[in-house]
Amino acid sequence: MLDLSLEDRAATLNARYRNHAAVQVLRHALADPDLGKVALVSSFGAESVVLLHMLSVVAPDTPVLFIDTEMLFPETLAYQRQIAERLPLTDIRVIRASAEQIAARDPDGTLHQRDTDACCDLRKVVPLEAALAGFDGWITGRKRFQGGQRVELDFFEPEAPGRLRVNPLAHWRPQDVADYMDENALPRHPLVARGYPSIGCAPCTSPVAAGEDPRSGRWRGQAKTECGIHFIGGKMVRGPIAPDAAPEPETDTMTETVIQTAEIVPLPDAPVLVRDDGFHPVEGDPDVTLPPDTDPSTLGQYLNAGLIAVEFPAMTDGRGFSLARILRELGFAGRIRATGGLIADQYAMARRVGIDEVQIPAALARRQPAGQWLARADWRAWDHRSRLAG
Template identity: 45%
Template structure:
């Protein structure tokens, strides 16, 4: 049975995290033991041995999201999956999420939304994206994720080096302040992702066929020209911005 929960304060996992120093030492130790692994070979020990019950994953349910979701579902279909509903997403993304949840048998989806009180003060008309994208991303993604991660010591992400930019030298295991961040697909290339889709008969995000290579919020996501190789070219196009900020969380 699928448990798709809109997270409230009372739903948030409680418990302390490591200190920054402890997280740094733990990440270094994990890199020594697991840094040569990727994919399921890395996910399994992280979920079952190193962080059992204290690990989650985040998913945008975007164009490549099904790849990591599929691997995680094969390790533990009940692993908590945090989905940030920014209130600015495409309707297709919500429908695609439901399709993937059903396809992969995911049973524990945590939907996290922006704090309505903060939005009322800082983005009362919902147009903050037009004047301050950094603050908009903070209110709608970073702050909600900070709350959603409370009580977890580690989280899985779907970032990959071939996306370029700040992800060029992405390690498979890193620190994020007081937490450990695991990037099981860091070393995968575009062909590897396509193989996961093909071998598992995974559906594609419906907007991919319309020219969207990377999909986030509607106001800040554009189609790209055919043949574009920069996967994230359509995100915040024309701005000096490539990341929403959730991967800077400490």
């Protein structure tokens, strides 16, 4: 498929993975020969640890490109070392401008005071372009809720002239990020707690007050909002953005699809079930509970059960999806309930493999309301029962 046009490759991959969740997009797409060779570009900033952790679970040998502008906060460098030591990523590459380029264009390190676009070009854009040579795509942490052109963001985007961008977190909301970090006990960038929700280079990043746009601390007082690795009409462009070019805003504008749910139960401390029309009280005990390491060859003995629970000890553990899919392939016609560490982003995937309901704790239901679970508007046409019905 690498012979197809960039747009056709993106469309084919989006169709193939349309109802997968973030972890499954990474797990399957990175092994997909039609995607080609891919790297993760990470700033080791406020939210970077989510993708870094996912990658360490599903494909730890994927190259990680870390752009060290040599203007970063010491806390970022320490955080990068901390993450690198903690996660089993095997190919972290530190990208820097060449000493010759620095000597020629910014010998005294003050270019950012005179021309931030030229400084970003020297220290970020040019080194990244060089580092991405030979890759067919790169992974980003961009999300639909960030607004602007991102409200239509797909998992795979063409980036002229010849690369794909992979956006596994396209459907994630801010709470998904927080929940993922909590569940996996991931360390936060130390500057987040000190008022830096978006973290770039030290000379160009200031703390943000309550109520301010999270990115307002970047190049404060300047019209500049992007480092130069920005996109217009799906293309990466270098240098300053023309005033009429409508760059993508980096705001937290919420653009949630409003889903009407038939039944929203009051939320005591009891867990709830997520079904296609909203939250319900937990009812019925499973006839069988399958841990994630259940041998698939033993599933045939459970085909007469009425309700089977499949355990997900963590949201990065996809074995429960495989068990549900195999049960359906064997002809199991009862209900399948997922229990454990799933989040809203994974509901479409759960329905696709044949899971009917997801049991979640009350605290998660309060953070991720029913509309958020059902917000992937097109999953209903792709769920297991719809596909069975033709």
